[in-house]
Amino acid sequence: MDRGQLSACLTETPHNARLLFPDGTDPQQYWRRLRDAEEYRAAVEEIRAEGERLLREPIPELTYSLFAMFERSGNRLEFEKVYFEKRRRLTTMALLALIEPENRNYREALEDILWSICNEYTWCLPAHLKGSLETDGGQTFDVDSSEWSRRERGTRIDLFAAETGFALCEIVRLTEPRLPALLRSRIVEEVVQRIFKPYLLHGPYHWETSENNWAAVCAGSIASAALHLIEAPEQLAPIVEKALASMDCYLAGFGDDGACLESVGYWNYGFGFFIYFADLLHKRTRGAIDLFQSEKVRRIAQFQQKAYLEGDITVNFSDCLQRANVNIGLTHYLACLYPGEVASPPLQLRAPYTEDHCSRWAPALRNLLWFDPAKSGTRWEAADYFLPDAQWLVSRYESADGTYGFAAKGGHNGEPHNHNDLGHFILTCCGEVFLCDLGSGEYTDRYFGPERFSFDCNGSQGHSVPIAEGRFQTEGTASAAQCLDIFVGEDRIVFELELAKAYGLTQLRSLVRKFAWHKAEKPLLVLEDRFAFKAQPAGIVERFVTMIEPVAEGGGVVAMRSETGRKLAIRYDERQLEPIVRRSTYRNHFGKETVWYALDFAVLRPQPEIAVTFTFQFCS
Template identity: 40%
Template sequence: MITFNRVRSSILKAKDHRRQLLGIHETDVLRASIAEAPHFRALLSEIQAEAERARREPAPELSFTDFHLFAAQGTRIEYEKPYFERRGRLLALALEAWLHPEQKDLDALQNEIWMLCNEYSWALPAHLPYTLEGVASSRVTMPEVVDLFASETAHALAETLYLLEGRLNPWVVHRVREEIERRIFRPMFDTPNTFPWESSTNNWSAVCGGAVGMAALLLVDDRERLAGMTDRVIRAMGSFLEGYEDDGCCAEGVGYWNYGFGYYVYFAEMLYEFTNGKLNLLQGDKIRRIASFPAAVALTAPLYVNFSDCSETYVPNTGLVSRLHRRLGQPVPEMTAVPSLHADHCYRFPHTVRNLLWTDASLLHQPAAEGTFTFPDTAWIIDKHRLAGGLFAFAAKGGHNDEPHNHNDLGHFILHAAGETLLSDLGAGVYTRDYFREGRYTYLHNASEGHSVPLINGLPQAADREHEAAVLKQEVAPDSRLVYSLDLTGAYPKNSGLRSYIRTFEWSGQAEREEAHLRVNDSFTFAEAVNGVEEFFISLQRPILSPGSVTWRGQTGEVKLTYDADTFSAEAEVIESLDHGSHPLTVHRLRLRAGRVPGEASWSFLFTARAL
């Protein structure tokens, strides 16, 4: 624990505190190396193209009609698309100006900054009160709501001033400082009242706290005030870390690891530089385990184990990963390229800036780590083997059904064959108002029916903390089989008629046969003599059905399921959905229906994965 006495002392004693806050030492040499580096070529081209487009085309409008749509019908994308496009224009124009210090014409950038300062609220409609009654009873006015995106906007503007110090019109600099003071610093720091996210144990506390904290380090000259502000941010960071168990697993998935822990690291490193190393938030075994998470869940690039609201594709921010490796020596996931400017549709400022400043090219193109990775507190397990044809991997999860960005998915699993994930997790759906309210589990992506788990007597798994799994066994058998057994009885509602449900996974990769095997054993005890069970298996590949077998075939690998045709009738279902970005997503769900299941029953499914 870092005490306020230590925070204050370190802030007050810091010398030349702003000279190298981003770790920039010889600026001209750094710019030249960035310009000449082959791994930055594509990103620099994108920055230039987007900056030219921003100078040529007018910024998109943020209309009242689009602003009001979230309250009126619960949709977000109509307002958020132009909102984030504005942030992308700022990022490109600011970076292009920093990369080319000889550039004199900064009108487009300054107009972009001025336009952002004119926005009604930097917070998104989804994070504001839905009604005028709610607005009237709010502790702060709508321009003073400090949410994820208000915080990120403040930081982006503050860092733009820092990177272009002495080059922007003093009126623009004054306006930015005035707006950040009015919208962010006063409502957050000039009152003992807190925003709810300050005690949140998910990504909000790190993102909001980290972004606001960096803006303060960049802008606030009063050291006594800055000490108090920094102490409050550090307390929010403590709340964020409480959301992680000691095993370091991010239950929200690698995308949210990148988001929450990324901002934690960005703030931690700026604070470290500001205080000349006196305040170091990147210490301890738990931090090292959190930093190792992406390497554990990495599959064949760009694929990852993606339980919860996480995309199965993720491109690591090479700057963030490089800095963690440098500071902590942690393993890195496979990184094939520096992310595109457009990889993050929100255009978050620190990701791209740190990719340029911190990326270690020697860490690119390293293969994903192999072996068994266990997270005992969160009850995740991942096992990876590199066989002929590529990487083969299995992942499964226990836990409970009230996790951050929860899906009702206890006992769900992923199967990766020769570089392709063929038994899948659907990840996040389209975020709407109802997605985070009572209707959350009507969405396929979040519901039990969208995961490779069964329906019991017509009932799916239920949400809430009381519905949990218990790990019964986790071991590597003498024949190198990984055995992972879960008691899933508690995952289902009490009126399901279920007395006991045990799911056991047996997984092995066989180099001599150039294939991997997963056996899933399900054992049930029921209260009634006759029951119904429907086993679901989820894929993004069309299943090929034959009597007693099903095959999912990709471009480089395939998985074949063998089951008892006397027990089950098979049905392949096609469900049209939308991914998180509102793009069409075709889901293939295999339904194996067992009728008239007796009071005690058990069966096995054998999955054989091989390269094509």
């Protein structure tokens, strides 16, 4: 639709806090019911406990030395630790001021953190303002002009600046009856200057046409803020129009199978902000614009249930944590939109209030507003999924012996938040991960630079894939897997991939990896790799990645034993292969040094054409 039609769809009525509540709901009565209801008790107590902690602490300051740290050393964590602590204070005090409006301490703490965030030099992270410490080259400026001081920071919008603008506008709408007029006007002024004007006057930004989470989070946050703040449809329409174009780009990044190549953590993030915007837009247009009717959106909504192996164990391909709980509000909202198609996990998987280290306002609020106790599930049900565009195979299996998970992937090595991991796989048993994906490492300047694949969690050296002639897999979309066969049966799954293009070796004619997953009482995985070289190869190594120390038992068996006594036995031909265990460490997403093991099997007599077979057997 054109801008005139869009303006006609947008309502002219004041859009106060009722935009967040069903028709006929009194917001103040809602918060009182929430405070007293038993089903919300755990969530409210988590928020209240965090509020009491924060009241004992001063508002932290984002100092120059913290701001400069990324530019000088590449370190992000120290600045972001303080930045996100301020956002935690904002989210916590705003929620508590709504839940307990009579509490003066919460109200004053909210006012102070709102003022402090309005005073921040920038709402962007330093990692997204590279070059900001560079000198101005000796230029002089007219003292009557202040525009130069905002030249860079005043026109930049990143994920977190957009999120901050969204959070402030929503908090204003929810608390405006009790928020001082000066503070309200200050917030509006800052959002207009830092978000709306740059978006309309200084774009286009790189993320406006991104096919990943940036488009949904940035454009969705800005347009959501505008839906709350701007009353006149003719002023609102240009922002919504731009945001809708970005949403088209975001959705284009998904295949028809609805898989998020950035894994479930970024599905929560990007798709979550898409949904928050779509919900507000649907209400503001009285249903005239309904993004939920898209068949692709419907399939993306079903991705979360396909991205878990059991409990909180994720299929954490790409930059994703191995274990993650669910945003219960988003999940219940989607389950209501698409009944019978979106699974509701057990309430035990509800993400605790403090789990989000970024302390994002939008999901925290909706984990309360959209929570539906009637939608609690009991577990992730046993299921098999093949996602053809992503080339992901995911199997959740239950027997009398326990619960088991198997996932494997093809795809290509030019994916968002890419890891070089074609042919990689994960094995779990009864809540424990035996063969793992290391997931996301610590985000630094180098992590997203030319050295990205030197990090073990990103390069194929840190994945369960072959090493051909000493070569790891190469990055780029040309390094692509070809799915040769997929069979999903009741008792057996077969998944076969051609991986030769991943290695960039003209000498390597073919590398076919075949998985056969046998779903017995104690399931069995048979893995066969068939290599075809033009001449005798210099060497072949099969690598498997785990955080459980492997032990060679002899007789062609290497075993991994968990702390609970479960065992995974890896059987191989000892006449053909020699096992070596290598202990390594990497810095995980939170900067913690973490131990992992590479279980390498060196082929003793490599031939131009050779097949290597392993069986992975779970034992009591």
